[in-house]
Amino acid sequence: MLLQMKGITKSFYGVQVLDNIDFELRPGEVHALVGENGAGKSTLAKLISGVHRPDDGYMVVNGKPVPLFSPIEAQRMGISMIYQESCLVPEMSIAENVFLGSEPRWLGLFSNMMKMKRETKSILRLLGMPLHPNTKVKDLSMSEHHIVAIAKALSLKANIFVMDEPTASLSDSERIRLFGMIRRFKANGVGIVYITHRLNEIFEICDRVTVLRDGKKVLTSNVNELSEKELVKQMVGRELTQIFPPISEPTGVELLRVENLTRKPWFEKIDFKLNEGEILGITGLMGSGTEGLAKTIFGEVKPESGKVYWHRQPIQLSTPRQAIDTGFGYVNRDRIESGLFMDMNVYHNLTIASLKKIHRYHLVHEQQEHHKALDAIIQLDIKTHDPEQEIKFLSGGNQQKVMLGKWLVAESDLYILDEPTRGIDVASKSELYVLLHELVNEGKGMIVISSDMSELIGLCNRILVMHEGRIVNEITHEEATQERILQAASGIRG
Amino acid sequence: MQQPTFVTTERYQRWFSRNKIFVTLIILVFLASITSDYFWTWNNIMNVFRQASVIGMIALGVHFVVLIGKLDLSVGSILVFSGAIILWGQNLFNFDIPGSFLLGAISGILLGSLNGIIVTYGRVPSFITTLGTMFIYRYFMMWVADAGAISGSRISHTFLGHGYWLGIPVVVFPLILAAISAHFLLSRTLFGRYIYAVGQNPRAAYSSGANIRMVTVIAFALSGMAAGLGAVLETARLNSISTANSGVYYELDAIAAVVLGGASLRGGKGTILGTVSGVLMFSILNNYMNLQNVSTYLQGVLKGLLIFLVLYRQNRLREE
Numbered sequence: 183m184l185l186q187m188k189g190i191t192k193s194f195y196g197v198q199v200l201d202n203i204d205f206e207l208r209p210g211e212v213h214a215l216v217g218e219n220g221a222g223k224s225t226l227a228k229l230i231s232g233v234h235r236p237d238d239g240y241m242v243v244n245g246k247p248v249p250l251f252s253p254i255e256a257q258r259m260g261i262s263m264i265y266q267e268s269c270l271v272p273e274m275s276i277a278e279n280v281f282l283g284s285e286p287r288w289l290g291l292f293s294n295m296m297k298m299k300r301e302t303k304s305i306l307r308l309l310g311m312p313l314h315p316n317t318k319v320k321d322l323s324m325s326e327h328h329i330v331a332i333a334k335a336l337s338l339k340a341n342i343f344v345m346d347e348p349t350a351s352l353s354d355s356e357r358i359r360l361f362g363m364i365r366r367f368k369a370n371g372v373g374i375v376y377i378t379h380r381l382n383e384i385f386e387i388c389d390r391v392t393v394l395r396d397g398k399k400v401l402t403s404n405v406n407e408l409s410e411k412e413l414v415k416q417m418v419g420r421e422l423t424q425i426f427p428p429i430s431e432p433t434g435v436e437l438l439r440v441e442n443l444t445r446k447p448w449f450e451k452i453d454f455k456l457n458e459g460e461i462l463g464i465t466g467l468m469g470s471g472t473e474g475l476a477k478t479i480f481g482e483v484k485p486e487s488g489k490v491y492w493h494r495q496p497i498q499l500s501t502p503r504q505a506i507d508t509g510f511g512y513v514n515r516d517r518i519e520s521g522l523f524m525d526m527n528v529y530h531n532l533t534i535a536s537l538k539k540i541h542r543y544h545l546v547h548e549q550q551e552h553h554k555a556l557d558a559i560i561q562l563d564i565k566t567h568d569p570e571q572e573i574k575f576l577s578g579g580n581q582q583k584v585m586l587g588k589w590l591v592a593e594s595d596l597y598i599l600d601e602p603t604r605g606i607d608v609a610s611k612s613e614l615y616v617l618l619h620e621l622v623n624e625g626k627g628m629i630v631i632s633s634d635m636s637e638l639i640g641l642c643n644r645i646l647v648m649h650e651g652r653i654v655n656e657i658t659h660e661e662a663t664q665e666r667i668l669q670a671a672s673g674i675r676g
Numbered sequence: 677m678q679q680p681t682f683v684t685t686e687r688y689q690r691w692f693s694r695n696k697i698f699v700t701l702i703i704l705v706f707l708a709s710i711t712s713d714y715f716w717t718w719n720n721i722m723n724v725f726r727q728a729s730v731i732g733m734i735a736l737g738v739h740f741v742v743l744i745g746k747l748d749l750s751v752g753s754i755l756v757f758s759g760a761i762i763l764w765g766q767n768l769f770n771f772d773i774p775g776s777f778l779l780g781a782i783s784g785i786l787l788g789s790l791n792g793i794i795v796t797y798g799r800v801p802s803f804i805t806t807l808g809t810m811f812i813y814r815y816f817m818m819w820v821a822d823a824g825a826i827s828g829s830r831i832s833h834t835f836l837g838h839g840y841w842l843g844i845p846v847v848v849f850p851l852i853l854a855a856i857s858a859h860f861l862l863s864r865t866l867f868g869r870y871i872y873a874v875g876q877n878p879r880a881a882y883s884s885g886a887n888i889r890m891v892t893v894i895a896f897a898l899s900g901m902a903a904g905l906g907a908v909l910e911t912a913r914l915n916s917i918s919t920a921n922s923g924v925y926y927e928l929d930a931i932a933a934v935v936l937g938g939a940s941l942r943g944g945k946g947t948i949l950g951t952v953s954g955v956l957m958f959s960i961l962n963n964y965m966n967l968q969n970v971s972t973y974l975q976g977v978l979k980g981l982l983i984f985l986v987l988y989r990q991n992r993l994r995e996e
Contacts, residue, residue, distance in 0.1 A: 480883070482882070482883060501882075501887075502882060502883045502884070502885055503885040503886075503887060506884075506885040507885075512883060514880075514883065520877070520879040520880050520883060521880050521883075522877070522880060523872070523873055523876040523877050523880060523881075523944070524876065524877070525872075525876050525944055525945055526872060526873070526876065530869065530872075534869065534873055534881075534884045534885075534886075535884040535885050537866045537869055537870075537885075538866075538885075541865075541866050544865050544866050544867065545864050545865055545866075546864060546865065546866060546868075546869065570687075570690075588884070
């Protein structure tokens, strides 16, 4: 047995996050850890990798009991973790980041740059990302960032890997390569704890699965003895009938029109129209310009040319402030870097974009603030012990909900959502979809940028597919299939 | 699922965990009181406050700059610049106390805004900007005054600097007023929200509609204003300002107090209660050491050690 945990209990600030958890990992197995947001998956992973210490219970690693240990000791014992949010040093090169803290040395003094570069290159090649090891991390895109974080974890000669949502920002081909590596590790007797929200991945790569619900272990079972439906039922505690609500007809009143919008090198000559009550999907492979397009519409970046019409009136937005005042709301795909204020409480995070609506003589009207924020908390079912607690104590999925809640509080009319369901569990996802539908039924418009095919197909009235900065295809809800979207996204004309 | 609940005991706990420095201050006062007979007397405590007044005023301003994750090294020089202007106002135009406060505030705001404008529009890091203006402001005044001292003559200012009202040194009242205003500004106004937002995550603040440039310029302007008001208190206490020797190291004392008060130099964290506690802690330490006849030079060493000790403890607690 590689890892054995018994009676693990952990609470934060009086809130019990894990309650008497037993968990074990055999050599050569991929053990999935699933559950809803806030079920305690990430906390359990952090206990394994020594970031947190359990309040009660004990752990045995490689046959040795470990009473208390730190991330460094965990690394020394052969435990390596891939975090949900990668932490790399932007100013350092890829090779330096990969070997940070474990640099191969000459005479125990000078770091062996050649060896670092060589090994980095070979790991990156295995992951299918032929980046130069000298590239600085700050110049990488988000998914490349993630690949480097994975490479960093893999470079350690570990026999226990903890992977927290490793595929969250990977493309399909990168994911397949990662799975290839996982299979190779398995053959060498390495054990992997695999946390994910994507159920199909469990059936694809995992051997056993442990389900957590509200900090308690529900079951551990072999994956092949379980159906997907059964698994969801165990996670949620009830049966989920339907994931996507029916698509409703847009009204036909024009809300937003974009003409000839260009911002090189991200995108050029973008034309589209969005009606009231419509959900428009935009998708594309990495580097196809979807993120830049969203930022430009929201006024964070100025376009080189082109026009934007709002309610048939031409508008020019040069700051997000103007976009917010017009009624736009933008959920960024990167919640840590540009979405949330980790040391602010939930109230303040929810109302930061709508302070203009809740003040009198520039004084914050706290009663109104709490009122509006609580509405959003209830509407989105944000699980928080106390809204005056800092948001860093919320689980990742609940943080994601706060990002959307911010624009509910601001009563936006246009929602630009970039990967809105990243890191959100199945049950919350379908609740969120229902909520999005309620919003568009009120006549609001929505642009959903996503790489999740089933989400696009199930949610959107129309899907625009981008390839290398241009819209290459427009697919209606009725005709949408995964193949069609992927074909268009990879630039194949069909 | 758990509905939002509001538990009062938990609120107290949180308040204590957020204001550890205040608790530490109370402990320090207690320890000083039982080891020295004279420490816990009205006169001496008032002395502590009086000694804290100038640095306290400056630290309140620097607090805003630290909150947005920047530094202001020019406040000592602004104090000299504003001090000279205040005394000229007294000597040449016969300004009384209100006039002095007005001159101090205006000159401070102008000099501080200049810092802020260079930082935002010139995109110069605040450390470099204020290092530059630290030299410019002070040496400009030294050049004008030929590196000499400027003296004032008005009796009313002596009352502000040395007088008592209701048994409390008059010089403490502006500090209390400024601390309450700063707390109010940070906790109740939109600007307060934005300043924490910009400090914690500038990119997110920008996409949430905050005007980062304006917030930055205002923060530096407030820092300058506080230094200008500090100059009023300094000139009232000393009745003169030395362009070469006044205000030296004040910027570092102020930053030390702010950091000791729990503010993070990376921005976004820190309360006025913390900064005031930090200022008082240094003042108490000096006062106590004087009572115990410890050398002034050794006091500086102990001051440095106190910073290490408190911050070490804070970081330990934060990790757990």
